[in-house]
Amino acid sequence: GNSVTQMEGPVTLSEEAFLTINCTYTATGYPSLFWYVQYPGEGLQLLLKATKADDKGSNKGFEATYRKETTSFHLEKGSVQVSDSAVYFCALPNRDDKIIFGKGTRLHILP
Amino acid sequence: ETGVTQSPTHLIKTRGQQVTLRCSSQSGHNTVSWYQQALGQGPQFIFQYYREEENGRGNFPPRFSGLQFPNYSSELNVNALELDDSALYLCASSRRPGNTEAFFGQGTRLTVV
Numbered sequence: 001g002n003s004v005t006q007m008e009g010p011v012t013l014s015e016e017a018f019l020t021i022n023c024t025y026t027a028t029g030y031p032s033l034f035w036y037v038q039y040p041g042e043g044l045q046l047l048l049k050a051t052k053a054d055d056k057g058s059n060k061g062f063e064a065t066y067r068k069e070t071t072s073f074h075l076e077k078g079s080v081q082v083s084d085s086a087v088y089f090c091a092l093p094n095r096d097d098k099i100i101f102g103k104g105t106r107l108h109i110l111p
Numbered sequence: 112e113t114g115v116t117q118s119p120t121h122l123i124k125t126r127g128q129q130v131t132l133r134c135s136s137q138s139g140h141n142t143v144s145w146y147q148q149a150l151g152q153g154p155q156f157i158f159q160y161y162r163e164e165e166n167g168r169g170n171f172p173p174r175f176s177g178l179q180f181p182n183y184s185s186e187l188n189v190n191a192l193e194l195d196d197s198a199l200y201l202c203a204s205s206r207r208p209g210n211t212e213a214f215f216g217q218g219t220r221l222t223v224v
Contacts, residue, residue: 043215101153
């Protein structure tokens, strides 16, 4: 079945630093790809998505590009804020359309 | 448009007991999925309900069961609780089974002692 692997955390950065969280996937066909965010004490929120190869999803200053050549969907942000501290999950649907998640990457932003 | 709501937010149960968790789906959504998120892990798919029928199940034992009601709200029942069942249980709703853009509730934190 489809699967996703993302970089281990925690990742600690200073405010205004550049962020990259790596995500690679294994999939049959070209499913949609997602990044979800989980703020402390909350459920998951969809951060961004891309539905086909070379699509770029973006939201709240975050971006990720669907790269079929490298089977990657890395999350990037040019200048992080303390409020971005959260756990980030890369995800994609399985062949039966059920969403499967990576293990998550915890991000700490220091003021 | 109301979001996905789950109850209770926290729960403590004793090993061997049974528990019922509840979820109200977002307005206009007829599909509900349940996930288990162990500490430090990503959510794992338990099962999905569509129009009151189970529509797919993950690798969880039969003591995990569910229901969906005519208003599309849902329950997750777990019998014979084990310590390893301690986790955050997340409910997600979507407009239809094939629509993978799911909206999540805040979850129920279950602790089994």
